[in-house]
Amino acid sequence: MDQADIPALLSRLASDEDAARKMAVFKLQSSINDPAFADVFISSGGLIILRRLIMSTGGNTLAYSLQSLSRLLEVDMGWDIFEGPTAGDLVERVVELIVTNPLVNILRGAMSILVALVSHSQSETRNGAMRTPGTFGFRALKPAVAVYPQFFDLVIQQLQSADHALCANALMLINALIRDAVSSEATASGTNGTNSNSNGNKSSVSDEWPKFIRRLQDLGLIKAVYNLMQSSALQDLAYPLLEFQSLTKVLLRKWREVRVDLERPEHRRALKGLHLASAPNRDYMNGVAKVEENQEPGKKGSRRHNPEKWRRLGFETEGPAGEFEAAGFLGMMDLTDYVRKNEDGFQKLLLEQSTKPLRERCPIARSSLAVTLILYDHFDCDKTGIEDLRGYQLSDGKQQDKLYHPLLLQWSRLHTAGLQSFFRLWKATGADQSDFDKVAELVRILVDQAVGTAGRSKDVLEVEDELLEFDCSRLRELQMELLDLSFDDNWGHHLNQVRDDLRKESLSFVKEQRIRCLLQGAWFSKPTPSKESRNESYQNRRAAQGTVWRYAKLSHNRRWLHFSDFALRTGHDPGLEVLDEKVDLSRISSVVSNVSTTNDDARSESNKSTLRTPMMNGAGSGPSKSTTKITIFSFSNPEDASKPGGDGKEHPVLTLYPLNHSVASEWLDGLLMLLDQAPITAETQKLISLVGDYGLKIRLLNVRMEAAYSGPPPGAGVVPSREGLDAEYYYQV
Template identity: 75%
Template sequence: MDQADIPGLLSRLASDEDAARKMAVFKLQSSINDPSFADIFISSGGLIILRRLIMSSSGNTLAYSLQSLSRLLEVDMGWDIFEGPTAGDLVERVVELIVTNPLVNILRGAMSILVALVGHSQSETPATLSTPGTFGFRALRPAVAVYPQFFDLVIQKLQSADHALCGTTLMLINALIRDAVSNDPVANSNGKATGTEEWPKFIKKLQDLGLIKAVYHLMQSAALQDLAHPLLEFQSLTKVLLKKWKGVQVDLERPEHRRALKGLHIASAPNKDYMNGKGNANGNPIGRIEELQDSGKKGSRRHNPEKWRRLGFETESPASEFETAGFLGMMDLTDYVRKNEDAFQKMLQEQSAKPLHARCPVARASLAVTLALYEHFDCEHSDVEDVRGHQLPDGKQQEKLFRPLLLQWSRLHTAGLQAFFRLWKSTGAEQDDFGKVVELIRILIDQVIGQAGRGKDVVEVEEDLVEYDVGRLRTLQMDLLGLSFEDQWGKHLSKTRENLRKEALTFVKEQRVRCLLQGSWFSKPAPRKASRGEPEKSENRRATHGTLWRYTKLSHNRRYLHYADFALRTSHDPGLDALHEKVDLRTISSVVSNVSAPNDDSKSDSASNAAPLPSRHSTKITIYSYVNPEEARKDGDGKEQPLLTLYPLNHSLASEWLDGLLMLLDQAPITADTNKLVHLVEDYGLKIRLLNVRMEATYAGPLVGAGKVPSREGLDDDYHYTI
């Protein structure tokens, strides 16, 4: 619209005819986001007319008016409309529309105005605000007091079928949370808040109204693309809140903190063990100790000397043990106890019957799970500002950005704590093993929660956490430990692997050779005529029909391979005296077989080795010697002749004998079975060595003072080397 038409536009906006006002404000909404146009509009008194339309009109005229003001605020102009004595009436009118008006086009405009109004306090410093207290959540307080159902109805709007309204509503909630958190009281020199913290109460109110559930469903829905920015911002704000709760130190001078600790103590049913007279950590009857302590004190209350240690704290001063996890750790522990009070009491009773060193410290376990989740979701690094106004990636990359499970923090903590109890029991852990179980929990959380897709239901994740196979978890732990050592000690680890491979080859060679020393039966097809290339004396010795058997065995001195053919396979293996034929290993030039060598597809190898042979004679091992050994030594090459052919009954036997013969001849094994066994022995050897290294040595940096040049202060030049 031409700026010269602004006077006429204002005239039509102030007209008594609804049709003229509607057309004028319709044109206004498409032009007012031009700063030059907006500047003239405001200087010509347009804000007064626009405010009048919002306060008195209805239908499309009202919708266009709200949209016009929203677009004006988007270009950071028109804030004067919220200043002065009538500002409160305008805000109350907008809040009233959200509470009472069902039309989506009106709701979208009203929500957008409140988003700008609340968010403006975060974009300006207090010194630049001409009228302090007119922006942010403070500007909404009087109107919300008139319409107390406002927040409930706002959260209900998150379930709207209109994605644009859902997005704007979530933007308003984000702005309100940011404003509440940013107005957190300043801490004094002792680290304690100097005022009353209102943001936890406000956040709890929103959560009680179903905010988390509504956003969780949106984050898992197909509307993700339309709501990407506000959803991702809400996710980042959730991390901010978790970080703030973690930063709040547990202080027994604060009533809510005292109440939380007292609730833990009462929920633990402290009188049960006390009244039953069960022993304390030293094996002394608790009841008797307290009777002695309280004798002669009328009206004094007897206290369990292990009041807090029986709950799993290390000392009788529980507040200090929340130092790392902060109030977030207390929230998680009290939430678990409140929702699982019977299981909590049963757990404590079971642990009280065990010696102190074998008890599972419930409270410490809860704090450990809290910190594991906190680190997994990387709550320490929030990127709210990076999310706002930036374009997000598409496709699978965007899917990875959204972590709806973060919103199910309490349920994940409960499932993680139950998994901790299960691991403690299944591994037979004791107090000294606490750190090891914590490490397993971290790996479990990374594996189950980290691998869960955006659409995976939290119920499935809870089941996976509690029921995850302990064997698989330990395997993952060893793999990760190996990778950690690889990063830290790459060269040293490579040398260790090389040495271990040599040891593994020596071990497997001995195992294979022992198979040859034990001897084995092989099948032998009955010859119809002299086989080409086979010695006639061994092949034509028997002229029988059907399958013959050949028994082969290595001599004790490992120099000769004895064998003989039999018509029937006897129940007892024949000895060396019954094997009349032999092959001198020194005359063997090569061993050839059609047994498959390993390839890159380990699954194919495994399947091939596990399957039975399709035919008894489909796999064979042929031992060759030089026809003229002297010529072979001179020329380095010579004609070969077969000395002995073996037909293994299965792949396992074929692998043992082929690689056993090759290794006897100082050659490398070639079958998948043997190489897999070598790798297995090498891997176990490495794991045993890694388990002998303290975990902190893996991640610890250099010792204090390492790498520094020592000072020469106080020394002179009178020194010498001893050679």
Template identity: 75%
Template sequence: MDQADIPALLSRLASDEDAARKMAVFKLQSSINDPAFADVFISSGGLVILRRLIMTTGGNTVAYSLQSLSRLLEVDMGWDIFEGPTAGDLVERIVELIVTNPLVNILRGAMSILVALVSHSQSTPRTGAGAGAGTAPRSPGTFGFRALKPAVAVYPQFFEFVIQQLQSADHALCANALMLINALIRDAVSQENTGAANGAGAKSAGEDWSKFIKRLQDLGLIKAVYNLMQSSVLQDMAQPLLEFQSLTKILLRRWKDVRVDLERPEHRRALKGLHLASAPDRHHANAVPLRDELEGAKKGSRRHNPEKWRRLGFETESPANEFEVAGFLGMMDLTDYVRKNEDGFQKLLLEQSASPLNERCPIARASLAVTLILHDHFEVDRTELEDVKGYQGLDGTKNLDRLFRPLLLQWSRLHTAGLHAFFRLWKATGAGRDDFDKVGELVRILIGEVVGQAGRTKDVLEVEDDLQEYDCARLRELQMELLDLSFEDQWGAHLKQVREELKHEALQFVKEQRIRCLLDGSWFSKPLPRRDQHQQHQRQESLPQKRRLYEPKGWRFARLSHNRRFLHYADFADRAQPDPGLDALTEKVDLATISSVVSNVSAPSDEEARSESTASTMRNNNNSRDLAAPPPPSRSTTKITIFSYTNPDEAAAGAARGTGTGGGAGGGGEASEQAILTLHPLNHSLASEWLDGLLMLLSQAPITAETNKLVTLVSEYGLKIRLLNVRLESVYHGPPPGAGAVPDREGLDEDYYYEV
């Protein structure tokens, strides 16, 4: 719209006909965000007409009027409308529209204006068009939260209606409502800072903002914003939600910075509530006031219970001093836990009183520890600017999940769940007072794993269950993994060298273990072809009992000679006890003639895996073997085949080139091979021992997963044992002799120089 048309536009805005006013203000809202147009509009008295439309009209006319004023304020002009004796009436009219009018377009404009009104107190003083030369400075109460107080006193349900709009299906209205709440919270906290800077009224200012936040929380603010963060509207409301998340961190920092002071009534009441909730005896429940009691404790008063506070888990009888690090935030968390779990708190105290003093879990200290763990986990000290930069650097809905953390809003529930996890770990680990920091570190790792890995849409109830049910053994493994990572960061090069040495030592150790299994000898099945088994069975059944002389030899026993040069074996009809010696084994294989070892060893079945550990123990313990019920030979499916060259020349050539590897023909080139021995191990574990044992005897690397896993296990245990033996003085030898000594200046002159 041209600036020359402004007089005609103002004439239509002031018309008595509703249709003319509606059309005029509809055109106004599309042009007023032009600063040049807005300057002429204001200088022509347009603010007075616009104010009259807001105060007297309704329907779409007032909706367009509110939108026009909102866009005017966006270009930082038109603030004069909120000055003067009638400014309060205008604010009250806007608040009235929010409380009494259900139309979405009216609510959007009204809340947008209030956002600008409250936020303007946090911005720099205005200059330029619309300010007016020589304008007198405004009174402090014109803008900010204080500008709304008179109107809110008339409509006390205002905050409830604003929070209800957070559930609106209109995303723009929902965003405006959240921006208004953010502006109110930020203004309240900034007023507290101003009061603290001025000195006077600092304490009352702090109480005002704290009570205001409590009032909003009681109206369901946290739940409403938490649902928004987990919903699909995150993309449309990312900016106000991110601001609310940053404000939540600011509030947590403010509460943490508040020092617990017994001179303040609310702090004294909180500590007294802790004492009374612990169900003390009547004598101490009706004792003197807390402040006097603490002073009486120093003077040796008879009425003071010597374990009144230590019984609750404090280290001393001066609990206020123990909140020095966690501040009032730590007191809030502890009192909130006790208030919501009073029965469980009393039961826990009774259980602890029945335990020895050194084994009691200090409840208060544990609560403070969990508070600080959550504080560090959510990076409460992280500045808002870093959060905004993180938001600007992300693109797409998927990446927003990395920035938004709805669980931050469930601080109280996470604190309670973390405290219960602390108690559970304390009991499961059998910890004592000296182990408090160790349990706290486990809880830190647990929260980092469960809360840190929780997705944006994961419900807090699931997180609470995970914290309570997380496996302690897995938590310990995770702690060791993190410990390894920390060692890698500090001693990466040294650990790499140590690991290589230990892996070589572990390989030699496992090689010796596998060869000793071969020296002990083992039974193998010797299955016959199915046709031969059937014919043999019929022939034996047709003969009398005394003439059954040719029974099938279904067992084979193999053993390595003591000099480790020959593999002796023989076939038997039954498994003998004790195992046959070398003199009973009529066949033998010279290891020097072996060209390759081939096997079909694969992963064990579920049934074999369950019995493998027991079978291996029985096999390696000669004193505890049970041969009463051997497994049927026909069930063996694993086979190890040993090959040799067909003539001595090829064998010598193969020995010069190196023997083959398991799993296929070795480096024999085009030389012909023949199978000279086949073994059928009874289970996968035995197959792994013999296959890798034979390969290691032939100077080859092991190939089965079981052997490689054993090598890794031995080397890792060796590394942990070495790390346990590391002392501080072995890593840090201290400064060299004479370092840090201040030289004597006696005898020095000006003849000196700097060596660069």
């Protein structure tokens, strides 16, 4: 719409005819977000007419009017409408519409206006002039909310609306109210120049925001937002949900920063409630001590406190306020909440612990504070909310789901489940007081596993069950895996070089071991060929005698592989002089085998059982049938194979049938390593790794603490003086 048409538009907006006003305000809502148009509209007195429409009309005319004001505020203009003596009536009118009007289009516009009104409190000046106190922010709503006390309840009810835009506006309004309440407290504290724990008016200011937050929580805010986070409406509610999640972290951080001070009535009541819920001894509860054994007869007992009044609850000292320093008031809230909801279990646990020696008792209070800090660190409560919103803008659809942490809103239930898991692990591990940090570390790993891996839609009940029933042995495995990862992060670059050196040494060691197996010699089976495969060139003498054994042995100079066939396996191994055939290792071209190169322990055990090494057999007996074989090839003419254009044809010169998998691994890898080739069987690789691991452990055992921190021995690195030395002396570094 052209700016020249503004006078005619204003005339129609001020008309007594509802149809004319409705059409005019309908056009206004589509043009007023243009700053140039809005400036002329305001200077022409348009705000007065727009205010009159909001105060007196209804139906679509009212909806369009609210939408027009909302869009005007979005361009940071029109704030004058909330200043002056009539501003309170306008705010009360908007609040009234939220409470009494059921139309969705009116509710959306009204909540959008209140979001802008509350959020505008962040800026302290307008056009260089100071603003009237109470004009914007939550303080601007207080008079209207006093008239309509059901306002907050109805706003939270809109979080269950099927209209996603209305739901988003309601959540943005709640976010704005929480943000303003927290920031107002911080501003008041900074202005007064004192901390939030001071007495007097400053204390009442710091107590205002927790009361407001508790009021919203009592109305079902947490449950409503938790359901939204697990719903399928994330696309329309992404920004307000992530903002609420960030504000939740801000609130947790602020509660932790509040120091527990026994001069504050609320803190005194919380500690007194803990003491009374523990069902203390009546004599001590009344302040009358029992008569001690060393007390003189006839002397009345003096009035004093139980000497273990707080230590029996799991505190380290009798001054519990100082032990909340790390967790702050957040730790006290979690502990009192657990005791209030599980009072019977709390008393039974105290009674059970009282029967144990002091060293073996699980400190309940310390455990609760430890779980609070574990959850605080797990959810990165010190992380700013801007990072979550920036992560949402930069991530794609698959990664955005990981930005939501609905379990953060179930803080109290997670704390209770985590604390009960602490008690379970304490009992299962047989821990004592000196093991407290170790159990806490196990709980930290448990929380990371159960809570950290839970998807957005996973119900909190399932997470609670996992925390309470997680297998202790599996938890121990996870801890060892994390320790390995941590060790590799810190020492991996140092150990990798050591491992490389040790692998070379272990490879050389295993090579020598495998070659020694060849030098020792071994028996192999030799299957008798079938009648069809026999011909005149075959040695009929051996076939007739049933030569089913073959013995092979490496010569001492490691240049020849001697072998011979036998009909019977002799009780002693034959010597080299008996073996009448041999293979020149320098003429070997390749070694081929069907030996498995994978780590198949089952097959290995099967081979060991079926391919047993027989002792001395009779003439008609032979070895078990073996399907594993090693074939040694050689070039027909090595000189031709080495020349360019040579045929390089290979032919088998020796075939060995090992009796079991171990012999096959020894001889196959031994022959390969003898030819300066790498071993290939899993058994040899396992042996190399085993030798390397033992070498690493031995080296680590030689590293002593004093060697790492005591420095070099005296005199190390000192260059001797040349005084009194002749010219022939030299010093080699």
